[in-house]
Amino acid sequence: MTPPRRKRRRPQQPAPPPSPAAARTEGEAKPGNPERLYTIAGADGARAELDLVTLIVARSAPPPTASPEVAAVLRLCVAPLSLAELSAYLQLPFSAMTVLITELITAELVQARAPIVRQAVPDRSLLEAVMHGLQRL
Numbered sequence: 001m002t003p004p005r006r007k008r009r010r011p012q013q014p015a016p017p018p019s020p021a022a023a024r025t026e027g028e029a030k031p032g033n034p035e036r037l038y039t040i041a042g043a044d045g046a047r048a049e050l051d052l053v054t055l056i057v058a059r060s061a062p063p064p065t066a067s068p069e070v071a072a073v074l075r076l077c078v079a080p081l082s083l084a085e086l087s088a089y090l091q092l093p094f095s096a097m098t099v100l101i102t103e104l105i106t107a108e109l110v111q112a113r114a115p116i117v118r119q120a121v122p123d124r125s126l127l128e129a130v131m132h133g134l135q136r137l
Contacts, residue, residue, distance in 0.1 A: 048102040048112065052094065055080040055113040056101060069100060070109075077110060 057080045062071035072090055081089075087097045104110040 047098050048105055050083055050098050050101060050112060051115075052082065052084040053115045054083050055115055056083060056086060057111045057113065059109055059111055070104065073100065073104065074109060080113065082115070 056073070056077050058074045058077035060074070062074040066074070069090060069092070073086060076086060076089060083094070083097055083101065086101075087094050090097070092100075101110065101112065105112055
C-alpha cells in the first residue's frame, strides 16, 4: 500500500502596499501611534500615585460629552477593576491609563481604592479555636 500524497501548499502572495492617499486619512490614527496616546493623555500634568493593582470604581455613568476612552472606562468600572485590567481591556499603556484615571479622579467620576491585602500572620484566636476543636475530637 502506498502512503497518501500530500498536497503542497502554495505560498500566499503578500498583499500590495496601500497607496499613500488611502493609507491614512486625516483624523484617523493607527493603533500604537504616539499622536493618539498624546490626545488621550493630554499634556503632562500631575499624576495620582496609582499602582497596577489599584482598584478603580465608577461613581456615575459616562456623560454624553465624554471621549470614547473615558466612556469605556466608566462602563467597565461598574464593578471594581484593577488598573492593569483596564489597561489590557482598552489596549493602552499603563502610563496613558494613569493620566486618564488621574483626570477622572479629579473630575470625581471614578474612585481609586487600595487593593484588599490579606494579613501575613493568621489570627491567633482562630488558630486556638481550631486547635481546641481538634483536641475535642
